[in-house]
Amino acid sequence: MKAIMVMFDSLNREMLEPYGCEWIKTPNFDRLRQESVTFDSNYVASMPCMPARRDLHTGRYNFQHRSWGPIEPFDDSMPELLKNNGIYTHLTTDHKHYWEDGGATYHNRYSSFELHRGQEGDNWKVLPELIEATHQCLIGNSQRNYYDEVNRKFLDSEEKMPQAQTFKSGLDFIDANHKEDNWFLQIETFDPHEPFFSQEIYKKAFEHNYDGTLGDWPPYYPITNETSKDIEHMRYEYAALITMCDFYLGKVLDKMDEYNLWEDTLLIVNTDHGFLLGEHDWWSKSIMPVYEEIAHTPLFIYDPISKIKKERRHQLTQIIDLPVTLLDFFNIKKPKDMQGVSLLSTIANNSPTRKHVLFGYHNAHTNITDGEWVYMRAPREGTEFYEYTLMPTHMSSRFQPSEMINLTLQEPFKFTKNLPTMKIKANIGLTDPINFGSKLFNIKNDPKQQHEILDSSQETEMANAMIKLMKENDCPPERLTRFGFPQEGTISQSLIEKQRKEEVQVRIPEALKSKKWERGAVNIYCDIIRYLPEEHVSTVTNILISSVSNKELITVQEMFTWIDTVFPPEQSPMMKYIAVLSSRFH
Structure with a gap:
């Protein structure tokens, strides 16, 4: 038996014909739909790139314990387990994060690997x-x-481009080894991750007149001064790159046909997360809540055992299921710490998977869905959280000594193989996710998440399902506190309602609680003071109190005026950038 995984990055399901897209032609994704099972309720787990890949290796949620980082010494690694059980594993990729500090332990888990350079920066x-x-x-x-x-x-011709190189080496592997048995090939491209760099042949279907300033690299920013033409242009650039991905997917399907690999080869086509291109008035990912365009992702699987094609499955699935599925396919017992489930029986017999799934970033909301409701639980004001790791690296750098000066040792978690970990205070990031508050959506009736729902009964039900899954993940105790949950038992509806009322009021400085505030203004104040030395907070707050003493309503615009007052000219632009991000709460 053999297995092939074709993995893309930032692939939005709504841009693919099998998921209803009509304006981008993706004939090979549609061909894949005809040759496999299409999963309709597949969700991200840990966000974004390398946290998702850690889930892919370990088969468990990782975002409750740490952010971006390497495979840990105690982690189970799916490709390494395959390798250690006589299955040859090979990775070909242009995903540049594998050779940065925060991804450096992943590719070494495979029997062999090829790295293709030149993506992004x-x-x-x-x-x-x-x-x-x-x-x-x-x-x-x-x-x-x-x-x-x-x-x-x-990269002045298509054959030199990283995606083309990645697929070529994968196809070469298939050509050389299609007669061999017991191997797993992972063809993983960074595309269609930004920048949306493609050759002219792929742009022809999306020719348009554009004289704006955006190239092919969208900002990580809310839509501000960008026009509908800017959004249209960026969507066309993304669409061109999608068609390139579709073309190279077709080459893998051609090899499946040429060597009749459909008889004995499991095929998985997946991604780590989606992307926003103007939806919800946002670009990209990472700052805003994890909306459906980011969280709800495409997944296709062909199983040569059941040989089921042209069917769809609606059960909740996640990336943590894929390593368990691969182990099951090769008759290898899953480790006790893997939380995913094998999808082979779901493919063959339409068997259930689970009632709820968790997803999110380490520093932001914890989210849960049952396939109908999505609940985004915001952190509470003033709560701390920590990185639990034995590999203290960020995306492209080591932890700084200043970050680690007060580290302590944490007693082993259930999944750390009796090893203690470092416990290091974590950073919130550029803006505080508290700014957005908690959110509840019914995606069955409102798939675009345009209308938040205030239903404390439903929110309580989802919150208690979240608590259950967090505890099953051996969540650190302070994570429960961070999200306003009790350490023992469940949360009551009355406490949910009380916390909702406090979401904004608790963040307003005491001397200004009698004033009315725009929500964005509260967010700006709370984010800006995070960047100030503690001894300066009272001074700049007093300046604000003085400047709005005659105002009944404190607005976002007044907060920008306050920034000009309290920061020197060289710092003001950066603070205003943060304020623009902070003023958004949807």
Whole structure:
């Protein structure tokens, strides 16, 4: 038996024909639909890129315990388990995060791997302008990505592009080894992750007149001054890259046909998360709540044992199910710490999976869905949370000594193989997710999540399901406190209602509680003071109190005026950028 996984990054299901898209033609994804089972209720788990891949290796939720980081010493790794049980595993990828600090332990779990350079701002090629920009200290201090600009000069034809190289090496592996048995091939491309860089052949179907300033790299920002033309342009750039992904997927399907791999080869096509291109007035991911466009993802599986095709499954599934499915396919017992379920019986017999799934970022909301309701539970004001790790690295850097100076050792969790971990105070990030508050949506009636629902009974039901899953994940005790949950038992409806009323009021400075506040203004105040030394908070708050003494309503615009007053000119633009992000609460 053999298995192939084709994994994309940032693939929005709503841009694929099998999920109802009519304006982007994806004939090979539709061909895949005809040859496999299409999953309609597949959700992310840990967000974003490498946290999702840790879930893919370990088969369990990781976002309750740490953010972006490597495979830990105590982690079970699916490809390593396959390798150790006589299954050859090979990874071919252009996903640049594998060779950064925070991903450096993943690819070494495979029997072999090929890494293809040049995606995004990969520190790959060098030209004089890059050296000069370094001399001028411009790298990382401007909106230009100098590495990406240099890389593109070496990617001047399709066959040189990282996605093309990644698929070519995967196809070469199939050509060389299709007669062999017991192997797993993971073909993983960074596309259609931004930047939406593609060759002209893929842009022809989306030709349009555009004279704006956006290229092919959307910002991580709310829609502000961008026009409908800007949004249309960026969607066309994304669509062009989707069609490139579709083309190379077709090459894998061609190999399945050529060698009749349908007889003995499991095929999985998946992604880590989706992407926003103007929906909810947002670009990208990571800052806003995890809306359906990000959380609800495509998944296709062909199982050569049941040979079921052209069918759909509506059971709740997640990326944590894929390692368990692969282990099951190769008749390898899943480790006790894996929380995922094998999908082979769901494919064959339409058997159930679970009632709820959790998903989210370590530093943001914890989210839950039952397939009809989505509940986004916001953290509580003033609560701390921690990174639990033996591998203290961020995405592309080590933890700084200042972060680790007060670390303590945490008693082992159930899944850490009797190992204690470091307990390191975590950072919230650029803006506080508390700004958005908790949210409840009925996605059956409102799939675009345009209308929040206030239903304390339903919210209580979802909150208690969340508590149950968090505890099953051996959630750190302070995570329960962070989300306003009791350490023991369930949460009552009356407490849910009380917490809802406190969401905004508790964040207003005591001297200004008699004033009416725009929600965005509260968010700006709370975020800005996070960046100030503690001894300066009372001073700048007193300046605010004085400036609004004659106002009945404190508005977002008045908070921008306050920023100009309390920050020097060189700091004001950055603080206003944070304020723009903070003022959004939907």
